[in-house]
Amino acid sequence: MDKKRGSFTSRDLALVAGLTGLYLVYGYASGVTFQHNILELDLFFLISTLFTIVVSMTGKRWSATLLGTVNGLILLGEPLAPLAITLSLIPNGIVFDLALYTRDHTIDRLSRKRFMIAGALGNLAMATSGLVILQGTGFFQAKGLDFVLTTSVIALVTNPLVGAIGALFGTIVVKRVGEQMRSPLVR
Numbered sequence: 001m002d003k004k005r006g007s008f009t010s011r012d013l014a015l016v017a018g019l020t021g022l023y024l025v026y027g028y029a030s031g032v033t034f035q036h037n038i039l040e041l042d043l044f045f046l047i048s049t050l051f052t053i054v055v056s057m058t059g060k061r062w063s064a065t066l067l068g069t070v071n072g073l074i075l076l077g078e079p080l081a082p083l084a085i086t087l088s089l090i091p092n093g094i095v096f097d098l099a100l101y102t103r104d105h106t107i108d109r110l111s112r113k114r115f116m117i118a119g120a121l122g123n124l125a126m127a128t129s130g131l132v133i134l135q136g137t138g139f140f141q142a143k144g145l146d147f148v149l150t151t152s153v154i155a156l157v158t159n160p161l162v163g164a165i166g167a168l169f170g171t172i173v174v175k176r177v178g179e180q181m182r183s184p185l186v187r
Helices: 011-035 041-060 063-076 083-100 112-137 145-180
Strands: none
Touching: 011 041, 011 063, 011 112, 041 063, 041 083, 041 145, 063 083, 083 112, 112 145
16 A cells, blocks of 8 residues: 555545644634633644644645645634734644655654654744744734743744654654554654
């Protein structure tokens, strides 16, 4: 069974839809509960976990990009969703996918370490693009320089770390699911 080639199957798209639903429902609950007090770190963790799961389960290139794009476009229509998070989901997915498939890495040879690197780099791209969006929309205009620097340092340091931890968690989930199916998906 060659899962690496070809277009997405209906099973793959159903998985993307299910993970999208999970992210959106959790994101809404998180926004209501935490009201942006934890700087959406839980969402950075979750998206990295979901990217790892979708790539591992589908075995298709660009599946993280597809998941990030679908989530980003749906959230774009939600007025309460932070624009910086919404639009930065797309570069997160792109960088996550690109980080997985550099040099000689194929879906069959992806390791836990590779997923953690992809999670960290994807979340770094998300943090960077989010900060650019916040700057471009004038969010930082009324804030002091201390706030801008503190927010930037927190975003650029903690978000990649949270992304790596989220990807690690995703590999554990995938491995457990694979063991249950007698077919380990992540080495």
